[in-house]
Structure formats: structure tokens, C-alpha cells
Amino acid sequence: MEFHRADGEGGASQRWIDDNLPTCPLCRSPSLWGVATGVDQLALERWYFQCSNCKAVMSTIPDTPVSALAEPVNVAKVALSVNLRIDSVQRSEDEDFVGEEFPLYELQQWAEEDES
Numbered sequence: 001m002e003f004h005r006a007d008g009e010g011g012a013s014q015r016w017i018d019d020n021l022p023t024c025p026l027c028r029s030p031s032l033w034g035v036a037t038g039v040d041q042l043a044l045e046r047w048y049f050q051c052s053n054c055k056a057v058m059s060t061i062p063d064t065p066v067s068a069l070a071e072p073v074n075v076a077k078v079a080l081s082v083n084l085r086i087d088s089v090q091r092s093e094d095e096d097f098v099g100e101e102f103p104l105y106e107l108q109q110w111a112e113e114d115e116s
Helices: 012-020 092-097 104-112
Strands: 034-039 045-050 057-060 083-088 101-103
Touching (some): 012 045, 083 104, 101 104
Antiparallel strands (some): 083 101
């Protein structure tokens, strides 16, 4: 998967991650997230985000109408229930999180914590 970052505000996925997680919850550093779009096992569109610092990759299903391979499928989610899955990490201290999903609000709390 190839990650990119557009100049300015970028597309919907880049604006979403910049607005919701300006700081990476794993390395707790301000991040210029790289973004990519892919399809998960259920043929639903997923947004993928890669931290510019620790290279952790997270993903979510966007809160927008999406298309499945057969017919259009609407996936509606309440903003507070958005989950992000941690897909890969490079730091060994983060390996236990791979494959786990966390609510956005929890990751936002992690990002605000001090590492003391």
C-alpha cells in the first residue's frame, strides 16, 4: 500500500485524520499522516493512515456511503463510535496493539497523555 500526503487540506481522509488525531496516539508526536484507501475483507472501503514519525498504520471505515463489489452499501456510524484498527507498527513496544480496534475517543486520550 502506498501512502501519500497532499499539499494543503488534501482529500476527505486526510482532513479527517488531521482533525481527529493531529498527534499519534502511539508515539505521542505531532504527525503529518500519510493516507491511502483500500478494501477490507467485507469489500468495504477503508481509509489507512501512516504516522510520519513511528510509521504505525491505522485504518477505519469512513462514515460515508461506500460501494461494495455487488451493490452499494451505506455504513452509518455515530461520530463517537468510530473505531480505528491498528494494522501495523514498527516499534516493538506497540506490537501488542496490532489487529486491535480502539474507539477514536480512546486514541485521542492516549495522544494527550504524557509518557512519564
